Amino acid sequence: MKNVRESILELNWESFENLSPEKRGDLAKKILAAMTLEEKAEKMAGDDSFIHVIGMLIHYNKSPISAGNIEELGIPGIEFTDGPRGVVLNHSTCFPVSMARGATWDKELEIRIGNAIGIEAKSQGANFFGGVCINLLRHPAWGRAQETYGEDPYHLGEMGSALVQGVQQHIMACAKHYACNSIENTRFKLNVQIDERTLREVYLPHFKKCVDTNVASIMSAYNRVNGSYCGHNEHLLRDILKKDWNFQGFVITDFVFGIRDGKKAINAGVDIEMPYQWKMKPKKIVKWVGNGEISEDLIDDAVLRILRQEIKFAKKQDPEVYNSSTIVSEEHKMLALEAAQKSIVLLKNEHHFLPLKSSSLKKIVVIGQLATMKNLGDKGSSRVYPPYVVTPLEGIQKAVGEDIEVVYDNGKNLQKVKQVCMDADAVVIVVGFTYKEEGENMTFGGGDRDSLRLTEYDEHLILSLSEVFNNCIVVMEGGSAIITEKWRQNIPAILMVWYPGMEGGTALADLIFGKVNPSGKLPIVFPKNLEQLPHFDSKTKEIEYGYYHGYRLMDKEGYEPAFPFGYGLSYTTYTYKNLRLSKHKISPEESLEIKIDITNSGTIKGEEIAQLYIGYNNSSVDRPLRDLKGFARISLNSQETKTISLHLNPKDLSYYDSKTQKWVLEEITYSVYVGPSSQETDFLEATFEISTA
Ligand code: BGC
Numbered sequence: 001m002k003n004v005r006e007s008i009l010e011l012n013w014e015s016f017e018n019l020s021p022e023k024r025g026d027l028a029k030k031i032l033a034a035m036t037l038e039e040k041a042e043k044m045a046g047d048d049s050f051i052h053v054i055g056m057l058i059h060y061n062k063s064p065i066s067a068g069n070i071e072e073l074g075i076p077g078i079e080f081t082d083g084p085r086g087v088v089l090n091h092s093t094c095f096p097v098s099m100a101r102g103a104t105w106d107k108e109l110e111i112r113i114g115n116a117i118g119i120e121a122k123s124q125g126a127n128f129f130g131g132v133c134i135n136l137l138r139h140p141a142w143g144r145a146q147e148t149y150g151e152d153p154y155h156l157g158e159m160g161s162a163l164v165q166g167v168q169q170h171i172m173a174c175a176k177h178y179a180c181n182s183i184e185n186t187r188f189k190l191n192v193q194i195d196e197r198t199l200r201e202v203y204l205p206h207f208k209k210c211v212d213t214n215v216a217s218i219m220s221a222y223n224r225v226n227g228s229y230c231g232h233n234e235h236l237l238r239d240i241l242k243k244d245w246n247f248q249g250f251v252i253t254d255f256v257f258g259i260r261d262g263k264k265a266i267n268a269g270v271d272i273e274m275p276y277q278w279k280m281k282p283k284k285i286v287k288w289v290g291n292g293e294i295s296e297d298l299i300d301d302a303v304l305r306i307l308r309q310e311i312k313f314a315k316k317q318d319p320e321v322y323n324s325s326t327i328v329s330e331e332h333k334m335l336a337l338e339a340a341q342k343s344i345v346l347l348k349n350e351h352h353f354l355p356l357k358s359s360s361l362k363k364i365v366v367i368g369q370l371a372t373m374k375n376l377g378d379k380g381s382s383r384v385y386p387p388y389v390v391t392p393l394e395g396i397q398k399a400v401g402e403d404i405e406v407v408y409d410n411g412k413n414l415q416k417v418k419q420v421c422m423d424a425d426a427v428v429i430v431v432g433f434t435y436k437e438e439g440e441n442m443t444f445g446g447g448d449r450d451s452l453r454l455t456e457y458d459e460h461l462i463l464s465l466s467e468v469f470n471n472c473i474v475v476m477e478g479g480s481a482i483i484t485e486k487w488r489q490n491i492p493a494i495l496m497v498w499y500p501g502m503e504g505g506t507a508l509a510d511l512i513f514g515k516v517n518p519s520g521k522l523p524i525v526f527p528k529n530l531e532q533l534p535h536f537d538s539k540t541k542e543i544e545y546g547y548y549h550g551y552r553l554m555d556k557e558g559y560e561p562a563f564p565f566g567y568g569l570s571y572t573t574y575t576y577k578n579l580r581l582s583k584h585k586i587s588p589e590e591s592l593e594i595k596i597d598i599t600n601s602g603t604i605k606g607e608e609i610a611q612l613y614i615g616y617n618n619s620s621v622d623r624p625l626r627d628l629k630g631f632a633r634i635s636l637n638s639q640e641t642k643t644i645s646l647h648l649n650p651k652d653l654s655y656y657d658s659k660t661q662k663w664v665l666e667e668i669t670y671s672v673y674v675g676p677s678s679q680e681t682d683f684l685e686a687t688f689e690i691s692t693a
Contacts, residue, residue, distance in 0.1 A: 004030075004033070004034045005034050005072075005073065008030070008031055008034045008073050008074065008075075009072075009073055009074045010074075011031075011074060013074070013076060013311075013314040014314065014315070014316045014317065016311050016312075016314045017314070017315050017316060019311065024308055024311045024312055025308060027307075027311055028304050028307035028308045028311055029304065031073070031075065031307055032300060032303055032304055032307060034073065035070070035073065035303065037286050037289060037296070037299070038282060038286055039070050039072065039073065040299050040300070040302075040303045041282035041283075041285035041286050041289075041299065042068065042070055042282045043068040043070060043075070043077075043272075043302075043303050043306055043307075044068065044266075044271060044272055044273065044280055044282070044285065044299070044302055044303065044306075045067065045068070045272065045273045045276070045277040045280050045281070045282060046065065046066070046067040046272070046273060046274045046275040046276045046277060047066040047067055047068070047069055047077065047276070048065060048066070048275045048276040049276060050276060050278075052276070053256070053275060053276055056275075060082075060088070060381060060383070061080075061081060061082050061088040061089060061381070062089065062090060063089060063090075063125070064079035064080055064081055064089065064124070064125050064126040064127075064128075065079070065080040065081075065274070065275045066078065066079055066080070067080065067252075067272055067274060067275070068272065068306060075307070075310070076127075076310065076314070077310070078127060078128040078172065078272075078306075078310070079125055079126045079127045079128060080126065080128045080130055080274070080275070081121045081124070081126035081128065081129055081130065081131075082130050082131055082381050082382060083117060083129055083130065083131015083132070083133075083382060083384075084097070084098045084131035084132065084133050084147055084163070084382060085097050085098070085131075085147075085376065085377065085382055085383075085384045085499075085501065086117060086120070086336075086384040086386070086501075087117055087120045087121045087124065087126070087129075087384065088131075088381070088382065088383060088384055088385075089121070089124045089125075089126060090124060090327075090385065091327065091328060091385050091386065091387050092120045092124070092327055092328060092384055092385070092386065093116060093120060093327070093328045093329075093332040093333065093335070093336055093384075093386060093502065094336065094376055094384040094385075094386035094389070094501045094502040095113055095116075095117075095335070095336045095339050095384075095501045095502075096336070096339050096340050096343050096498060096499065096500045096501040096504065097146040097147065097376075097377050097378075097382075097479060097498055097499040097501070098133060098146065098147055098148055098149050098159075099137075099145055099146045099147075099148065099149065099150065099479050099480060099498055099499075099523065099524075100146075100339070100340070100343035100344075100497075100498035100499065100500055100501070100520075101113065101149065101159065101339055101343060102148070102149030102150040102155065102156075102159055102523035102524075103150075103342075103343045103344075103345055103496075103498065103520040103521060103522060103523050103568070104339060104342040104343045104519075104520060104633070105155070105159075105521060105523070105609045105631050105633050106342055106633050107158055107159065107162040108162075109335075109338065109339060109342065110159055110162035110163050110166065111162045111163075111165050111166040112166060112335060113163065113166060113335060113339060114162065114163040114164065114165060114166015114167040114168075114169075114173075115166040115167070115169050115170070116166075116331075116332045116335055117129060117131070117163075117166070117167055118166065118167040118168070118169055118170030118171050119170055119321065119322060119326045120326055120327050120328075120332065121167075121170070121171055122170050122171050122317075122321075122322045123322040123323055123324060123326045123327055124327065126171060127171045127172060127310075127313055128171060128172045128173075128174065128216075128217070129167045129171055129172065129173050129174065130174045130176065130217075130219060130252075131163075131173075131174075131382065132160055132163050132164055132167070132173050132174060132175040132176065132210065132215070133147040133148050133175075133176055133177070133382075134148060134149065134156050134157070134159075134160035134175055134176075134206045134207065134210065135147075135148045135176075135177055135179075135180075135181045135182050135221075136148070136151060136152075136153060136156060136182065136202065136203055136206065136549075137150055137151040137182065137480060137524055137550070138151070138182045138534060138536075138545060138549045138550075139182065139183075139533055139534055139536040139549070140449075140452055140480035140481035140524060140527075140533070141448050141449045141450075141452060141480075141536050141538065142182045142183060142184060142448060142449075142480070142536075143184035143185070143378075143438045143439050143440065143441060143446055143447045143448040143449065143538075144184055144378070144380075144382075144439065144440055144479075145438070145479040145480035145524075146377050146378060146382075146438070146439070146478075146479025146480065146498070146499055147378070147382050147479075149523055150523025150524050151523065151524045151525065151549065151550035151551070151565065152523070152550065152551070152565065152628050153201075153202055153203075153204075153205040153206050154205070154206075154627070154628045154629055154630075154652075155523055155628055155631070156206035157205055157206035157208070157209030157210070158209070158631075160175060160206055160209065160210050161209045161210050161212070161213040161215075164210050164213045164214075164215045165213055168214070168215070168216065168313075170315070170322075171313055172216035172217055172249075172309055172310075172313050173215055173216055173217070174215070174216065174217035174218065174219050174252065175207060175210040175211075175215050175217075175218055175219070176218070176219035176221070176254070177219055177220070177221035177222070177230070177254055178207055178218050178219060178220050178221055178230060178236065178237075178241070178251075179199070179203055179204060179207065179221060179225060179230060179236055180192040180194060180199070180203050180221065180223065180225050180230075180545060181221035181222065181223055181230075183223070183448060183536070183537075183538060183540070183543065184440065184441050184446075184447050184448045184538070185441055185447045185448050185538040185539065186223075186538065186539065186540060186541050187221075187222045187223055187441070188222050188223075188257050189223075189224075189541045190223040190224065190540065190541055190542070190543065191223070191224040191225075191226075191227060191541060191542050191543070192223060192224065192225050192226070192543055192544075192545050193226060193542070193543070193544040193545070194225060194226065194544070194545045195547075195658060196656065196658040196661075197547070197655070197656045197657075197658045198545060198546065198547045199225075200240075200656040201547075201655060201656050202545075202547060202549075203545065204240065207241075208245055211241070211245045211246075211247045211249075212245075214248070214249075215249060216249045216250070216309040216312070216313065217249050217250050217251070217252055217309065218241060218247065218249065218250075218251050218252075219251075219252050219253070219254055219258075219274075220233070220236075220237065220251055220252070220253055220254060220258055220259075220270060221254060221258075222254050222257055222258060228268075229259065229260060230254075230258075231253045231254070231258045231259035231260075231265050231268070231270055232259060232260070232261060232264040232265055232268045233268055234267065234268040234269065237251055237268050237269030237270065238268060238269040241269065242269055248305070248308065248309075249305060249309050250271035250272060250302065250305040250306045250309060251269055251270050251271045251272070252270075252271065252272040252273075252274050253265065253270055253272070253273050253274050254274070255274050255275050255381075256275070256278070258273070258274065259273060259279050259280070260279065261279060262279040262280035262281070262284060262285070262288075263288055263293055263294060265279065265280060266280065266285070266288075266294055266298060266299070266302070267294060267298065270302075271302040271303075271305055271306055272302075272306065285299065328386060328387055333502070333503060336501045336502055336503045337503035337506055337507055339501065340497075340500040340501050340503050340504050340506070340507030340508075341507040341510055341511065341516045341519075342519055342520060342607070343497075343498060343500065343507075343520045344495055344496065344497050344498075344500065344507060344508065344511055344518055344520050345495070345496040345518070345520040345521060345522055345567075345568040345569075346493075346494075346495055346511070346518035346520075346568060346569040346570065346571075347484075347494040347495065347496055347526075347563055347567075347568070347569070348488070348491065348492070348493055348494040348569070349492070349493050349569050349571075350492040350493065351492065352571075353471075353473070353492040353493045354473065354493045354511075354512060354514070354571070355511070355512060355513055355514025355571060356425075356426050356512055356513055356514070357514075358400060358403070358404065358513055360425070361400075361404050361425045361426065362404060362405060362423075362425055363404065363405040363406075363407065363423060363424050363425055364396065364400070364404060364405070364406050364407070364424060364425060364426050364427075364428065365406075365407045365408075365409060365417075365420055365421050365424040365426075365427045365428070366392065366393050366396055366406060366407070366408050366409075366428045366430065367408075367409050367410075367411045367417060367421075367427065367428065367429045367430065367461070367465075368410065368411045368429055368430040368431055368458075368461075369410050369411070370392070370430040370431060370432055370434070370477055371391065371392045371393045371408065371428070371430040372391050372392075372393050372408065372410075373391060373434065374389035374391060375391075375432075375434055375477050375499060375504075376389060376499055376501065376502070377435060377439065377479060377499030378435050378438070378439030378440055378446060378479070378499075379435040379439065379440075379442065379444070379445075379446070380435075380439055380440025380441075380442050380446055381440055382440070386501075386502040388502060389502045389504070389505075390502065390503055390504060390505035390506045391504075391505045392428070392430050392475060392497075392504070392505045392508050392509075393406070393408055393505070394505045395504070395505025395506045395507070395508050395509035395510075396428065396505070396508070396509045396512065398505075398506070398509065399506075399509035399510070399512075399513050399515070400509075400513070407420055407424070411429070411458075411461050414460075414461065414464055417461070417465065418464070418465070418468060421465065421468070421469055424469070424471070425471065426471050426473060427465060427469055427471055427472045427473065428472075428473045428475060428512070429461065429462055429465065429472055429473065429474050429475065430475045430477065431454050431455075431458040431461075431462070431474065431475070431476060431477070432454065432475075432476045432477035432478040432482065433449070433477060433478040433479065433482075434477075437449055437450070438478070438479055438480075439479075447538065448536075448538035449480075450538075452481060452482060452483045452527075452530065453482070453483045453486070454476075454482065454484075459486050459487055462474060462487045462490070462491065463486070463487050463490060466487065466490035466491055467490075470492065471492070472491050472492070472493075473491075473492070473493040473494070473495065473512065474487075474491050474493070474494045474495070475495045475497055475508060476494065476495065476496050476497065477497055477498065477499060477500075478496075478498065478499070479498065479499060480524060481524055481525065481526045481527060482496075482526065483526075483527060483528065483529065483530075483562070484526070484562055485528055485529065485562065488562065495508070495511065495512075495518075496520075496522075514571060514604075517570055517571045517572060517604055517605065517606040517607070518568065518569060518570055518571065519568070519570060519606060519607040519608070519609065519633075520568050521566050521567060521568035521609045521676075521677065522563055522564070522565055522566060522567050522568060523565070523566075524550060524565060525550050525551050525554055525561045525563070525564060525565045526561060526562045526563035526564075527554075527559075527561050527562060528559075528560070528561060528562045532553070532554060532557075532559045532561065533549070533553075534546060534548070534549045534553065547622070548624075550565060551564060551565035551566075551626075551678045552624040552625070552626075552627070555624065555625040555626060555678075556624070556625060564677050564678050564679045565628075565677070565678040566609070566611050566628075566676070566677035566678045566679075567676075567677040567678070567679065568609070568677075570602075570606045570608070571602070571604055571606065572600055572601070572602030572603065572604050572605070572606040572638065573600075573601045573602040574598055574599065574600055574601065574602075574606075574608045574636070574676060575598070575599045575601045576596055576597070576598055576610070576674065576675060576676070576684050577596070577597045577598075577599070577684070578595070578596060578597045579594070579595075579596050579672070579674055579684040579685070579686050580594075580595050580596075580686075581593070581594055581595075581672065581686055581688050582594075582595075583688065584686075584687070584688045584689065585688065585689045585690075585691055586650065586688060586689075586690055586691075587690070587691070587692055588650050588651075588665050588667075588690055588692065589650075590650070591647055591648060591649050591650070592647070592648040592650070592688060593645055593646070593647055593648075594612060594630070594645070594646045594647070594648060594672060594674065595643055595644065595645050595646075596610065596643070596644055596646075596674050596684065597641050597642070597643050598610060598634065598636065598641065598642055598643075598644060599636070599639070599640070599641040600636035600637060600638055600639060600640050600641075601639070602638060603638050604638055605635070605636065605637050605638060606635075606636060607633055607634065607635045607636070608633070608634055608636060608676065609631060609632070609633045609676070610631060610632050610633075610634070610644055610646075610674060610675070610676065611628060611630070611631045611674070611675060611676070611677065611678065612628070612629055612630035612631060612646050612648075612672065612673070612674050613626035613627060613628055613629065613672075613673040613674075613675075613678065613683070614626065614627050614629045614648070614653060614670055614671065614672060614673070615627075615670065615671035615673065616653070616666070616668065616670060616671075617668055617669040617670065617671060617687070618668050618669070619655070619666055619668060620666065621655055623655065626673055626678065628678070629648060629652060629653070630646040630647070630648065631646075632644045632646060646674075650665055650690055651663075651665065653665060653666075653670060653690070654666075665690065666690070667689075667690050667691045667692060667693075668689070668690065669687050669688070669689045670687065670688055670689070670690065671685060671686075671687050672685065672686045672687065672688065673685055
């Protein structure tokens, strides 16, 4: 008769696809029971050698990074690919960065992007996507701003969980970096002091939403929170994530310096050390269990968590779905284009300067080094290698064909530029940031931004050209907010294109010439100056994160931003009417339906992003003036009206009481604000009451 180990070895992992959660749990327990302590310990560590890790410095993640592959029992383990801009392995579709996708406010699109990422990853041998970055942007100087979706916990949760949904149609997804990771240069040392209410209400809800979407894994962050490294932080990992939120997946460390002490990490709730066995060497784990420093129950819990997810995602390697033709397929390229088109934000458009009418143009001048640069963003762990990139200049040249003269100038010699622009019908100035000034902190550059302004030279270039020519369009590239005060008033049209991915140049031209109507809206505030932002110091090892940042801070202090959160222009106009609530008094258990009619009152088709904010009247605690709690993107033909319907769950209006350690839903009157941005003047308003009486 076969022994248990032989029967485990003979399991066909591809047949697990349709197992119920109960059966998956039973199977995981059966496999666990057959494993030796040594094998369980192996399951908790990356398979890579130190030498291989050194190799990663040459071309990081060219092939999947394995962890917990137990050959003796035929247990496959995880095969990691990074993101979020696409699949980091080899050559894959390069989508716009997450911050750009945040500006689409399009959850359905994000699910489709996740789906494409899942297919491309699995087609290249990965079963785990480590690219759902949902750190809240506390300050726009954060070097890795481009990897996340924005500054608001509700919006971040919606976008992040959409990516999880899409990816997990195929492989496991991992949300990172848990938690409070938003200063890059000192990320290995930084201690973030934060009170419990701020942590729960501002820095964690988006992680909770991904957990509620059944994300398979969470990556702990490098930094410390309240004195303890995130990978050693029992409060974050065990109390909140695994107990309060009932997270069923497993925790991996951030790479190499994610933990400093294996024992502390396991006790705190880390399940896998990535990418190689260093602080959690299997031999040590066996020893710690042997001498009672770690209970074997903890090891069993960790391994069960990993096995349950691996069984759940042990889908068939169906060659019809997963094959090399899916990688940078026509369909995925079109998706990258759609995302770029929807993510570009038209910040300014005086006297309808844009779109340019091709029929009345003879000559366009395109200026700036970034116009010819394949500027995809950061070159750290999120770098994707697409087979081609359409630059802004190429996009414009392709759009106008032979009919219009397109002249390029790198902008280095001001006198020459002015000459070139003399008889131009439009001047497109492309400026902004690259992987050198912002991104993951690498030896060749990146890190936190030194300045939120353009370079002095670029500001001077813009000002000098705007003095002579009134037909300049400024196109800005970058991962987060740019301060434009010095020159904003002088320029009729400004576009924020972020790092728009491999089809970015095509998308830019589509917007400039009106083939596509702009629809992106800012997922972060663009401030007028640094004084409007919380304190940020990229050299600090100690910082306190307060309750307010971004638009909430602006609202609280009465600051007027350069461009508000949720703001973006279109070539058409929209009118909001008939705000109506399903009820004006609800019990804490009831949900509220909020309806509104939106009309495209202009002459061309467009897509509008409507936003719902909530205000708290007479709350017993300090609360934001307005809190984003819903949004919807709709497509409207000229003169068409549609009704949108948003649902509010009272639970989401609770505040966290640090004393009682409970969420409190107040029985007070709440204000409802619906409009096209977070700007006060734009809203339709109503109120409702929550009451048990
Ligand atoms: C980054 C993570 C990344 C990991 C693997 C770390 O340096 O912080 O975001 O997933 O490396 O490359």
